Amino acid sequence: MIKDDYFLKFEDRTPPPPLPYSATRESLWQFLAVLALVIGGWYIWWRWTGSLNxxxxxxxxxxxxxxxxxxxxxxxxxxxxxxxxPIRIETPPAVLGDVAPDHPEHDRPISVDVMFATYDEDPELVRLGIQDAKRMTYPHPIDIRIHILDDGRRPEMRRVTEEEGANYISRTTNEGFKAGNLRHAMEETHGDFLVICDADTRPFPTLLEHTLGYFRDPKMAWVQTPQWFYDLPEGEPLPDKLAQKFGEKGEKIGHGVEKVIGPVVVGHDPFVNDPKMFYDIIQRRRNWANASFCCGAGSIHRREAVMEAALRSFGANVEKRTWAVEETVTVSSKEREVSPELMQAIKTEAAATEVLTPYKFHVSEDIYTSIVLHSDRERGWKSKMHPIVESKMLSPQDLLTWTVQRFKYAGGSLDILVHDNPLFRKGLTLPQRLMYATTFYSYLAPLWNVIFLFAPILYLLTGISPVSAYSSEFFLHLIPFLVTLELAMMVGAWGIDGYPAKASYLAFFPLGLKAIWTIMRGEKVTFKVTPKTRQSGNFLALVRPQLSVLVLTLAGAIWAVGALVIGGTDHSPSGVVANILWGLNNCIAMWGIIAAAIWRPAESSGASEEAKTA
Known part of the structure; x- marks a missing residue:
């Protein structure tokens, strides 16, 4: 049995459908976006030329x-x-020749390796993934082989694998972590396509039937499917939650609040793990620029593309090492040329030193490998973000796990930005560079978000204003920008609640600053496996900076109101109101992650029985 079976009660949940395409809504979004950019540009120009204090x-x-x-x-x-x-599912290919026209064995069935990478996760959890993978269907004969890539080298994992009829693969070291695990497995397998799964990935029967059709394009290198966390708490309606605390009066207050702002659910997705904004909006809309990147679990890869990219990267790195050694030799020996025999020895040594790896040995190996493939201009490899959920997995169960995961994303992306910036990488198109720039630039946002968080606090506590005056001219420039921006984003992300993502983006600042500082100091971002079970402990220590914002904003608001009443300070009524509203928005954003620190999942029936027995 699985050690922590709380999520088994979510087994019957089904994923939400993809956001429908609407040409009318897209035109409206583009109009509002341009309008917001123009008004925003006008506002920024005025800020620099007419508003500085x-x-x-x-x-x-x-x-x-x-x-x-x-x-x-x-x-x-x-x-x-x-x-x-528009959403379109391509016809599933029948034979290898449909996806690889020049292959000598074009008449044979397609072969697929389904790979589950695992390290220390519960073997019984992996068993569920194996069983689901065995249920995958396909309209034509197909060779599907399931492999368990166990970097933990555990006898119990081998036992579960063999009981389920899958292939067990392990290695003697953990070099390269997940990327190294995949590389080693590719040496042991021969499928035309690879399905990458994490230990908790549960593929749906339609995964191959809905995705292999994209590979009819011989330049399609990989397809990413949306990641869906099927165990996210559904939460409770606000009236029900208040009724539990305060009875009938609380329920009435809850209904009153909902009449004003709409339905409110308490306890839903406490860690803002719902990835619909990322997959249904951000990733899906990169398809037109051929810039959707791989996110690991739930992706399908053409083996030829991955291996060819590895060989090209290997050759380029060997050449770089050779040039570096040749330069050192010529400088030290003061000779213009190196003898052919020595050059051959240098090349041999460089080739022996360099590691041939299909997936980059990096904490963010998925996006790094995507950059490598996209920049191969000679082959012109393509990617696709498939719009339909084809698997399910577990969400982070506590704030510590969420922190480990987010720090890995931020640190890994910033490390690529510093050491192999895609903006300057040969082979990428301009749209691809801008798409990758969007991703990496977002991880620099804590540098200015921290200013947005503490600016209203500074004004409320001191009365010192960053603008010449909180006048009608100020609001005439600011309010149209905020309104048009909110309208544009609302239409652009229609069908998805965008506020939780924006709040998380703002509340991320301490972790983001830590990642930036880590990279600036030249420290290596180490790979840590994201725990799949809840970690125990008090997590309020992880949100001290957010608590500080909350407390300081509240103290500043009280002080500023008192200053207006008493007088004798530089506070203005319009300035106090504007900064209190600004600070209130910041506090609401901070409260989400503070609440996540004290959130506890509902107790499973199994755990309840154990407690009673004890």
Whole structure:
């Protein structure tokens, strides 16, 4: 039995459908986005030329810089979301020749290797994934082989694998972590396509039937499917939650609140794990630029593309090593040329030192490998974000797990930005560069988000203003920008609640700053397996910075209101109101992650019985 079976009660859940395509809505989004950009540009220009407080430039300039940086991020985000494509499922290929026309064995059935990468997860959890993979269907004869890639080298994992009739693969070291695990498995397998699964991935029967059709295009290198966390808490309606605490009066208050702002659910998705914004909006709208990147689990890869990219990268790296050694030899020996025999020895040594790996040995191996494939201009490899959920997996169960995962994403992306910036990588098209720039730029946002969080606190506590005056002219520039921006984003992400993602983006600042500092210091971001079971403990220590924002904003609001009543300060009524509202928005964003630190999942029936027995 699985050690922690709380999620078994979610087995009957079905994933939400993909967001439908609408040409009318897309045109409206593009119109509103352009309008917001024009008004935003007007606002930024005015901020620099007509609104800076000359008596507090130390405050005014950093805030204006932060607003400018955020506007640049907005430009990139609009470019990312600019265009969508209608949903279309390609016809499943019947034989290998349908996806590889030049292959000598074009008449044989397609072969697929389904790979589950595991390290220390519960073998019984992996068993569920194996059983689901065995249920995959296909309209034509197909050779599906399931492999368990166990980097933990556990006898119990081997036993489960053999009981389910799958192939057990392990290795003597953990070099390269997940990327190294996949590389070793590719040496042991021969499928035409690879399905990459994490230990908790549960593939649906339609996964291959709905995705292999994209590979009719011989340049299609990989297809990513949306990741869906099937165990996300559904939460409770606000009236029901308040009724539990305060009885009938609480229920009435809850209904009153919902009449004003609409339905409110408490406890839904406490860690903002629902990835619909990322997959249904951000990733899907990169298809037009051939810039949707691989996200690991739930992706299908053409073996030829992955191996060819590995060989090209291997050859390029060997050449770089050879040039470096040749330069050192010529400088030290003061000879113009190196003898052919020595050059051959240098090349041999460089080839022996370099590691041939299909997936980059990196904490963010999925996006890194995507960049390598996309930049292969000679082959012109393509990618596709498939719109339909084809598997399910477990969400992070606690704030510690969420923190480990998010830090890995941020640190890994920033490491690529610093050491192999895709903006300057040969082979990528301009749209692809901008799409990758959008991703990496977003991880720099904590640098200016921290200014947005503490700017209203500073004004409320001191009365020092970053603008010349909170006048009608100020609001005349600001409010149209905020309104048009909100309208544009609402239409662009129609069908998805965008506020939780925006709040998480803002509340991410301590972890983001830590990742930036780690990379600036030259430290290596190590790979840590995301736990698949809930970690025990008090997680409030992880949200001290967010708590500080909350407390300081509240203290500032009380102080500023008192200052207005008493007088004798530089506070203005319009400035206090504007900054309290600004601070309130920040506090609401911070509260989400603070609540996540104290959230506890519903107790499973099994756990309840154990407690009673004890």
């Amino acid at each position: 000359p008596d507090a430039m130390w405050f005014a300039v950093p805030l204006a810089i932060a607003e400018t940086c955020a506007y640049i991020g907005m430009l990139l985000f609009v470019f990312n979301l600019w265009k969508d494509d």
